[in-house]
Amino acid sequence: MREFWVFVRKEFYHILRDRRTMMILLIMPVVMIILFGFALTTEVRNVNIGVLASEPDHAVEQILNRLDASEYFTVKERLDSPDDIDRKFRGRELDMVIAFGDHFSEKVFDPEGAAMQLVVDATNASMAQSYTAYASAIVAQYQQDMQPGAGRKGIVPNVVLMYNPQMKSSYNFVPGIMGLTLMLICALMTSIAIVKEKETGTMEVLLVSPLRPIHIIIAKMIPYFTVSCVNLLTILLLSIFVLKVPVAGSMVALCVVSLIYIIIALSLGLLVSTLVDQQIIAMLFSSMLLMVPTILLCGMIFPVESMPEILQYFSHLLPPKWYIMAVRKLMIAGLPVSFIWKEIVILIVMAVLLITISLRKFNNRLE
């Protein structure tokens, strides 16, 4: 056992001596959580509107004022002709153009209504949809308020926003960023570190030493596990104090789930390292099989339920999906542990499976 700890110490030296790598390992999560925590947002902001209206009209002005007053839209300029729209869109000066029909104020009270057209730059399909939804809501509100005779307002919804009443995007993204960051640090960095030893041949030397292969592997994992725990701590502290995303649920449960996830990620890194023998390929494997799916398939940004069914099934196989879900429920929604037993069980099963497979793979490689 003494040899084992000597070995663990050696692994720590490896990480600690390479200053630049160490910096990256510790700073990357900080930068990611702060940068992405603030910058990633699907909120609609600063949408530039152009206006096509043939004559001054007070109803048009009222609607424009409402749009301009909202935090989403800025009424930027009046266009002279519809022919300008394409040029303005292509120059990225405008995102949406609103064309009002003639005699708007008068026609508003006609049975067939006044015509209003939203021309949206739909290059980004999703944002275009949001612009329309927000603009329609403002117009609808206008109609409602213009309705003579108070009280006859139809169905009036009384809305309660659960878990994220300020509708902050960071509440949605922080769990995803946690899943991504831990996956990167643990899986990517571990796989590269082990493949590095394979590439330089030092792994061979270790394997002929009296240490058992499993001990070598565990010794290699311990420093990365430690680094990951430090990262987890920084991420949580930054989320709470800088991003102001509080941990609404049980801190203990959150840490336990995160530790399970870290173990999964480390095993994945080990698995990748047994499959390849060049660092660059380990890198490509990890980034393509772990990073890209984590960003795109695990609900970090794109909701899983909007995917085609086959991809939804596929995403069930990805650990980050369950981790992100568990963190959302625990940290953001503040649900008790009894609500996330499914995620926990799945993550534990995945951890056990991955450890077994990767250790077996590692052992096989020796023979």
Added chain:
Amino acid sequence: MGLKYLLEKEFKQLLRNKFMVGVAVMFPLAVLLIMPWATNLDIKNIQVALVDNDHSPLSRDLIRQIEHSTYFNLQSQTGIYREAFADLERWDADLILEIPAGFEYDLVQFGTTPVQITINTVNSMKGVMGQSYMNELLMQYSRALAETGNRPSSIVSPKVELITQYMYNPTLNYRFTMIPGLIMITLIILGGFLPAVNIVVEKEMGTIEQLNVTPIGKFAFILAKLIPFWIIGLVAVSFGFLFAWLIYGLVPLGHFLTLYFFAALFILTMTGFGLLISNHSATIQQALFVMFFFVIIFIMLSGLLTPIDSMPGWAKGIAAFTPTKYVVNVLQSVYLRGSTIADLWIDMLVLIAMTLFFNIWAVISYRKSQ
């Protein structure tokens, strides 16, 4: 003078490392094959838990409207709010609509009635859209009710006929938004990672020293490193264009030459950046980590995943220094808006400046002696 021989060497080595090149080219294309199906911000299938306390013809009518809506799925229907709330907590339902007792009576008698909506807003986008779709549905329902004469109204209500026209992407196909960006990710990996590793490999192997005692010029050395990746990148991007057309039927509205011009420029930017990191790294591991650090920032802040316009000012400032921001805009614009170089000259200038900056720095920072 020695450039020809160095180039020969680089190509031979690359082609001999077929596995790496294969992985490097195939993976991004696989991404292009699978990912566009996944990247979808459409909010559909919002799961609704319904609490009907009224059990009236009107409330049942409203429920039918929700069932028929493309946005909502009726997940459960109970008479007890607590049960619906448990569904929300279990993440089975996204939204609770509670119809109060006396819903029909109030609506008929007074023309107005409250309903209670409770939404899970952890995903704020889903929250906003769910709320807005539900509001619209309720409003349309009230109006339809008013018009069918159930409650004949002598007062004229204002009416705005809203028509929406989506330009450049009339079917609102989010895949079309994503594909140009995914092609860019291909270029980042080929143009950035491979060169980043390349010089460091020579450092680790010691072969770089043998080159350093030869009279070969710094410029020729860097150029010989750069050109192969540039060509591989262009080949990969051609496959990307082909895939986009074959699989997704996406052809650029603008000119292919414009696309190639910017793709070629961007590969040079990333290659220069990769070589720069390579020069400053002692080990492959370092080079990869540093490269990764930047690449992830480049991708996340490129505006591909979330809009740059919505970022806070300082983040916008950082995004302005990422080459990806310009390339995403360019590729999307040429593909969908049909933009020409004349529309994109700012992006072009910025990219050229960045390319020069990275590559010149790479040549300067490459030292033949310590």
Added chain:
Amino acid sequence: MNNDIVIQTKDLTKKFGSFTAVDHISFEVRRGEIFGFLGANGAGKTTAMRMLCGLSRPTSGMGQVAGFDIARQQEKIKQNIGYMSQKFSLYGDLKVWENIRLYAGIYGMKDADIARKTEELLERLDFTKERDTLVDSLPLGWKQKLAFSVSIFHEPKIVFLDEPTGGVDPTTRRQFWEMIYEAANRGITIFVTTHYMDEAEYCHRVSMMVDGRIDALDSPSNLKQQFNASSMDEVFRKLARKAERME
């Protein structure tokens, strides 16, 4: 400067922080000479050689190689020298002929000349069979011979060999020295570092480096006489006793 002197240094010094790797060394090497640069590991041999090759800038002192200043005219020097580093540094993923072609091309040789000389060389080395073998799969001794042949392929004025025979068997070492003599006979000056003392006997003159300084410089026979020793090994041991610096 005497036309016959191809390497000349005066108080050449290299410091890494507070550590002085090379400490005011001065010597001259004549054209066609086999100059041995001896010393224990860490004595500063490689550092001194790297300065002469233009891979490392001197901290102080001066030096000239092939008539060019080592501090300012490194690129000029590089056109006139060959170099074989301690660490094997041909490209393992290139074939034998491809490695030769690469370096010959870099030194400005013409394609036709390269092709002709390559065949000649391969024949002389009895390597023709291995022409299309990847260098990685050659045995170490062959790799070393190839590396040396590549370093003098472009007929440089001087070739620097850094521990060229490290790790190869005695037979190969002897063959290797035969190749070195052959090159010297063609007029190429050989500057070679080694820590095999028996190899020192093959050199025309040797310098003994201890703790970054040159403690002795003469022909092997003179040195043996001077130190009253029967072999170079003994000379070296007598000198090394004074060494302060550990490996």
